[in-house]
Amino acid sequence: MSRAALPFALLALSSACHDQASGGAGARAQIKAVGSSTVYPFTTIVAEQYLANNPGARPPVIESTGTGAGMRLFCAGIGAAHPDIVNASRRMKRSEFETCAKNGVRDILEVQVGIDGVAFAEAKAGPKMALTPADIYRALAAAPGGKANTARTWRDVNPSLPATPIQVYGPPATSGTRDALAELILARGCIDSDPTAKQLEESDTDAFKARCQRVREDGAYIDAGENDNLIVQKLTANPDALGIFGYSYLEENAGSVTGVPIAGVAPSSATIASGEYPGARPLFIYVKKAHLKAVPGLGRFVQQYTALWGASGPLARRGLIPAPSVVQAQAAAIVKRETPLREAALK
Amino acid sequence: MRRRIARRYAAERRFRWLGLGAIVLSAAFLFFLIITMVMQGAAGFLETRVQLPIDFRAAELNVTPEQLRGDRGDLALAGAGLEGVVDAAAGAAFPTAGGAELLSDGAWLRVRNAVKANPALLRQQVVIDVPVNSDVDMAFKRAGTPAAERIVSAMGDRLSSGLNHDFFGGADSSDPTRVGIWGALKGSLLTMLVTLLIAFPVGVLSALYLEEYAPRNRWTDLIEVSINNLAAVPSIIFGLLGLAVFLNTFGLPRSAPIVGGLTLALMTMPVIVIAGRNAIKAVPPSIRDAALGVGASPVQVVFHHVLPLALPGILTGTIIGMARALGETAPLLMIGMRAFIAAPPEGLTDPATVLPVQIFLWSDEVARGFVEKTSAAIIVLLVFLLAMNGLAIYLRNRFETRW
Numbered sequence: 056m057s058r059a060a061l062p063f064a065l066l067a068l069s070s071a072c073h074d075q076a077s078g079g080a081g082a083r084a085q086i087k088a089v090g091s092s093t094v095y096p097f098t099t100i101v102a103e104q105y106l107a108n109n110p111g112a113r114p115p116v117i118e119s120t121g122t123g124a125g126m127r128l129f130c131a132g133i134g135a136a137h138p139d140i141v142n143a144s145r146r147m148k149r150s151e152f153e154t155c156a157k158n159g160v161r162d163i164l165e166v167q168v169g170i171d172g173v174a175f176a177e178a179k180a181g182p183k184m185a186l187t188p189a190d191i192y193r194a195l196a197a198a199p200g201g202k203a204n205t206a207r208t209w210r211d212v213n214p215s216l217p218a219t220p221i222q223v224y225g226p227p228a229t230s231g232t233r234d235a236l237a238e239l240i241l242a243r244g245c246i247d248s249d250p251t252a253k254q255l256e257e258s259d260t261d262a263f264k265a266r267c268q269r270v271r272e273d274g275a276y277i278d279a280g281e282n283d284n285l286i287v288q289k290l291t292a293n294p295d296a297l298g299i300f301g302y303s304y305l306e307e308n309a310g311s312v313t314g315v316p317i318a319g320v321a322p323s324s325a326t327i328a329s330g331e332y333p334g335a336r337p338l339f340i341y342v343k344k345a346h347l348k349a350v351p352g353l354g355r356f357v358q359q360y361t362a363l364w365g366a367s368g369p370l371a372r373r374g375l376i377p378a379p380s381v382v383q384a385q386a387a388a389i390v391k392r393e394t395p396l397r398e399a400a401l402k
Numbered sequence: 403m404r405r406r407i408a409r410r411y412a413a414e415r416r417f418r419w420l421g422l423g424a425i426v427l428s429a430a431f432l433f434f435l436i437i438t439m440v441m442q443g444a445a446g447f448l449e450t451r452v453q454l455p456i457d458f459r460a461a462e463l464n465v466t467p468e469q470l471r472g473d474r475g476d477l478a479l480a481g482a483g484l485e486g487v488v489d490a491a492a493g494a495a496f497p498t499a500g501g502a503e504l505l506s507d508g509a510w511l512r513v514r515n516a517v518k519a520n521p522a523l524l525r526q527q528v529v530i531d532v533p534v535n536s537d538v539d540m541a542f543k544r545a546g547t548p549a550a551e552r553i554v555s556a557m558g559d560r561l562s563s564g565l566n567h568d569f570f571g572g573a574d575s576s577d578p579t580r581v582g583i584w585g586a587l588k589g590s591l592l593t594m595l596v597t598l599l600i601a602f603p604v605g606v607l608s609a610l611y612l613e614e615y616a617p618r619n620r621w622t623d624l625i626e627v628s629i630n631n632l633a634a635v636p637s638i639i640f641g642l643l644g645l646a647v648f649l650n651t652f653g654l655p656r657s658a659p660i661v662g663g664l665t666l667a668l669m670t671m672p673v674i675v676i677a678g679r680n681a682i683k684a685v686p687p688s689i690r691d692a693a694l695g696v697g698a699s700p701v702q703v704v705f706h707h708v709l710p711l712a713l714p715g716i717l718t719g720t721i722i723g724m725a726r727a728l729g730e731t732a733p734l735l736m737i738g739m740r741a742f743i744a745a746p747p748e749g750l751t752d753p754a755t756v757l758p759v760q761i762f763l764w765s766d767e768v769a770r771g772f773v774e775k776t777s778a779a780i781i782v783l784l785v786f787l788l789a790m791n792g793l794a795i796y797l798r799n800r801f802e803t804r805w
Contacts, residue, residue, distance in 0.1 A: 085753060087656075099576045099742045106744050107485075107511060110476025114573070114745035116657055116753040118738055136653055369507070373576075 083135035086115035086356050090125025090142035093171055094338050097370050098142055098360075104369070105352070105359045112352050117142075129341065130155035139346040139353050143339045144171060146330070149401040162344035162395035166357065166386045168364055170376040172335030173235045174302040174322045175315040176287075178294040182217050184209070185316045188333055192244025194221050195276050197269040200249055204271045224279040224286045225299035228270075232301055237268035239334055240317070287312055301376045302327060302335060324379030337378070344395055361387045439777050439784070446778025449566035449579065450542040451531040452504065452557065456491040456513065458524045463487060470521045479517065485510040488532075499553045506533040506579035508568070533568075534561065536578045536771035543774075569778065573746050574760065578771025581764070583782050585746040589659055589739070589754030590728065590786065592747060596663020597727050601670040602720055606709075608671075609678030609716070614704055633672035640669045641733030649737060656738040657753035665733050670723035677719020681712040713801045721794040728787055731758045757783040 088098055095117060102115040120128065122143045129141035130151055137160075147165065155163065175191070177184060193199045193212045209216035226232040245252045245267030256263045270276050279286045279298075286298040287308045297315060302322060305314055314322035317333050326332040340360065347354050363370050366377045377383065388394070465482040469475065488510040493501035509532035516530050517523050533539070541550035542561055554561065572582020608629075616622045644665030648654045654661045685708050693703040734740065740759050747754035755763070757779065764776040 083655075087753075095742070096576060099574075099744075102742065103507070103576060103580075103744050108480050110480060114743050114753075116741045116743050118657070118741040136655070 083350060085113040086350055086353050087138040088117045088140035088142060089120045089128050089138045091122040091144040092119040093144040094142035095119040096373060097375050100369055100373060101360050101363055104363060105356050109352060109355060115356060126151045130158055130160055132158045133160055133345050139343055139350050141341045143341060144336060147341060147401060152398050152401055160343055164342040164344055164389055164393060165396040166340050166389055167337050167378050167382055168340055168360055169338050169378050170302060170327060170335050171235055171338050172302050172376055173232050173299055174305040174334055175317060176298045176305050176312040177315055178290045178312055180294045182219060187318050188240050188244030189248040192241050192248060195223060195270055196241055197271045198266060201266055219295045221275040222296040224277045224289050224296060227278050227280060236299060242267050243333060344393055357390050361390055439780050442774055443777030443781045445543045446774035447566055447569060448563050449533050450539040451562050451564055452534050453529050453560050454491060454532045455495055455529045457527040461487040470518055475518050479514050484514055488513050499557060504534055506535050507577045508580040509533055533579050536769060539579055540771060573744055574742055575744060578769050578775055581775050583779050585743060586755050586757045586760035588746045590756040592659035592750055593662040593756055594728060596660055597666040597670055600667035601674055605671045605674030606678050606716055609675045609682060610704060613679050613682040629672050629675050633676055637669055637730055638732040640665055641736030644733060645736045655751050657741050658751045659754050660750040661737050662734050662739050665737055666727040666730060670727050673723035674719050678716045681715025682708060685711045714798045717794055717798045721791055725787060729758050731762055734759055
């Protein structure tokens, strides 16, 4: 055994030293992306396409860490040890930009890849409703304020609304649009109507979800399956009902349905792009300009994103809401000209 | 008196039945696990293919067979728009079944490989078996959505089932029909290699020193207590340690098997030290005395006599430690081995995932096709575990000495 043990130990030592020397600081062959779990599935599809279209390229490494943690990793510095791309389901904060700048990450490309969001709509002949997140929460949550939901008409929810029955056609529980409904509208309405829910969110996530994000199942919310076109048809047949679907459908069916303003903001490509409309959040990737030359293929990877985010592209098929064409053109121009993000644009 | 004897016998019987019951219960659980995994997972090793007729002469790919040699071939075919040709062929062949939608995202890669293997195909009209999309695949194997079932009955015998070679050769994918286990399996192999190479020698040497050389005093007692405690520390703590030491201090690459291996080695080492010390303690002192008596040096005593006799026990400890390391997920999440990587790693510093993390990632996916892939990955993990343990048991029996 003496003859066997010694080489084992030596091999272990030498391999450890070797890898430390080559892997830590020097160049890196693969693209590295971290960040939001919402953007993660889209970036994985882009990675696959990139690999299929660029034979011989090294596989990109995509990690789902959440936007905040991703930003921390991204802004930790320039060089092979730090990721090239961060996926974000919200815009970069000014404080994060400053951290980046402090660590030498100066030029960052901000590319909006699409939208994650939900639009409320009614038929053209509808009662022209105007809702707030709190109204929607009280009308659609399973247990608003911890008690079972007994609201039958919109007037039960808010005396200034018409006395039409609450009938809302929406996506099934497995849908990403439903997640956006729960996270963007219901959670906000819950906190608006009961500020103590804010503490609950931090102390007990499960209780917060049960109270704020569960949708009622007694018939007022009608599960219309994954078929958004069907919801549009139901709305034209029943002008009293509301529908919930991805914003792109609202845009395509602008002839038969109109968006319901939420908190005074009507859904439009401008209000969604600016983030004013509460039902939508833009999805971004942030790319380090300094890495575009250093990491082989990074430029082509980002170009691949721009090629896939169209309305009939594979990303839309997996549930990405394409950004309005103006925003897409802007983002593509940023990629092409490598225009860095200015700090003044951030909050 | 007789009553008391009867009661004693009854107690004896009850105890025997309880023991037997415990064994039956655990065996039942094991069978349940294995049977559900095999039932669900077996289909994961299969894929559903459809016969896709392609007329390359009409497709006018601007690529010549000569360009297809070597690595440049993939590039030439990607540039020539092969994907579009495959989609068009599917549209023409299956107009009622969804056209290109019927095929898996990876179908054109199968065509690419076929063309690369035989460039002469470019001048012919051929029929190539390509994988179908996940919905139809599920419907063909078991039960799927009504729409997919209709497609399956309409396609009839143009659909066939076969062993999914990509599953054994590929890596992670966002499409369940394209995923492979080899990337994670190779990641596990590399990680386990690093763990074994570090933990085994260091663990055995520590055990030897503590048992054979170290003086008995307060310091060695402290070390002993520390090692025992270290063996019981939850694994996530080792992940944090690995993150702080190997990534942040030493600057080793994130998501790499070398870091995973080092982190798991820290976790495995105490187990090997404890098992090793017990095994060394069990070697009869008479053997040491006899060796010293005939003039062997302490090092000779250790390496010629004590270690070979203690080896079976040390190997048992190593098996337990390595098996735990193989199934470990939590510390690896901390050091970034949970990334999506679409190709297998090529070395110790390449980003990789390991089998349990891959299972965790797949079980989290929304698409229904991932259910059977998750079960199939579990089968692969169990087979790997059995193979590793089998090897260790073989080694142990070979070195086993009786006296």
